[in-house]
Amino acid sequence: MKSAVIVFPGSNCDRDLAVAIRDVTGQAPAMLWHQETELPHDIGLIAVPGGFSYGDYLRSGAMAARSPIMRAIVAAAGRGVPVLGICNGFQILTEAGLLPGALMRNAGLSFVCRDVALTVENSQSTFTARYERGETIHIPVAHHDGNYSADEETLDRLEGEGRVAFRYAEPVNGSARHIAGILNDAGNVLGMMPHPERVIEAAHGNSDGRRLFEGLLETVA
Amino acid sequence: MKTRVYVTLKGGVLDPQGKAIHHALGSLGFTGVNDVRAGKLIELDHEDGVSDADLEAMCKKLLANTVIENFRIERGN
Numbered sequence: 001m002k003s004a005v006i007v008f009p010g011s012n013c014d015r016d017l018a019v020a021i022r023d024v025t026g027q028a029p030a031m032l033w034h035q036e037t038e039l040p041h042d043i044g045l046i047a048v049p050g051g052f053s054y055g056d057y058l059r060s061g062a063m064a065a066r067s068p069i070m071r072a073i074v075a076a077a078g079r080g081v082p083v084l085g086i087c088n089g090f091q092i093l094t095e096a097g098l099l100p101g102a103l104m105r106n107a108g109l110s111f112v113c114r115d116v117a118l119t120v121e122n123s124q125s126t127f128t129a130r131y132e133r134g135e136t137i138h139i140p141v142a143h144h145d146g147n148y149s150a151d152e153e154t155l156d157r158l159e160g161e162g163r164v165a166f167r168y169a170e171p172v173n174g175s176a177r178h179i180a181g182i183l184n185d186a187g188n189v190l191g192m193m194p195h196p197e198r199v200i201e202a203a204h205g206n207s208d209g210r211r212l213f214e215g216l217l218e219t220v221a
Numbered sequence: 222m223k224t225r226v227y228v229t230l231k232g233g234v235l236d237p238q239g240k241a242i243h244h245a246l247g248s249l250g251f252t253g254v255n256d257v258r259a260g261k262l263i264e265l266d267h268e269d270g271v272s273d274a275d276l277e278a279m280c281k282k283l284l285a286n287t288v289i290e291n292f293r294i295e296r297g298n
Binding site: 062066101105108150 | 233234235237238241282283284286288289
């Protein structure tokens with residue numbers, strides 16, 4: 001599976017994400033600088049990593065969402081190419097309009113960096129096919145702005161259409177309806193605050209994140 | 222010409238920073254403050270020819286995230 005990890009100034013999870021993708025798919029992703037304007041032909045996955053793109057200036061993800069490569073990513077997402085945004089990547093995808101809502105400062109105002117329990121809410125998507133619905137998994141979070149916010153109508157629509165992929169099973173950041181990850185309406189764009197790329201092998205403490213990449217490989221390839 | 226853009230959180234959106242500031246004011250002994258909302262002030266130094274429509278478009282496309290924020294443009298003289 002051909003894939004790309006997008007690199008912005010201030011990204012810091014790009015290499016971890018590349019290792020996870022390479023490890024699971026057997027093929028190293030292209031590392032694409034944000035000033036590129038084109039994606040590799042027949043790309044199977046676009047991954048937008050965590051970090052602090054542009055130092056979180058203006059709003060987390062706001063500057064990155066307006067960088068040249070995003071136009072190509074929005075177009076590819078429209079064609080159905082899977083796009084995975086993790087942490088800052090999730091913030092960037094909401095700022096780019098690929099996902100609804102916004103990620104605000106954590107309710108407790110503190111940076112939260114620890115393993116959290118998540119409930120898998122949707123096991124039908126490209127990203128979650130290897131999980132069971134209702135299953136509890138453990139994936140670390142590391143963020144300051146993970147407090148998902150959207151109006152009630154949007155939240156109801158996300159719930160009604162099965163677009164909440166993951167929910168926190170414990171209090172983490174004040175996120176509306178404990179949302180940790182959501183899908184777009186077509187199901188090919190996932191944004192999530194927890195870092196699945198940080199738990200892909202036993203040495204990481206658990207490998208709950210690995211199945212996300214395995215599921216992608218199965219459904220995309 | 223200088224224009225000021227005020228970006229504020231929408232009414233229903235929780236503002237944890239405003240809450241913390243409110244709390245800190247209370248700890249400093251100030252009473253009578255009912256609520257605090259924190260926002261941003263962005264100053265644009267621009268050519269006279271930049272239209273109101275352009276300024277509005279700048280706000281909608283970048284300066285404010287209209288999912289959670291309102292903006293108010295105060296065009297300079």
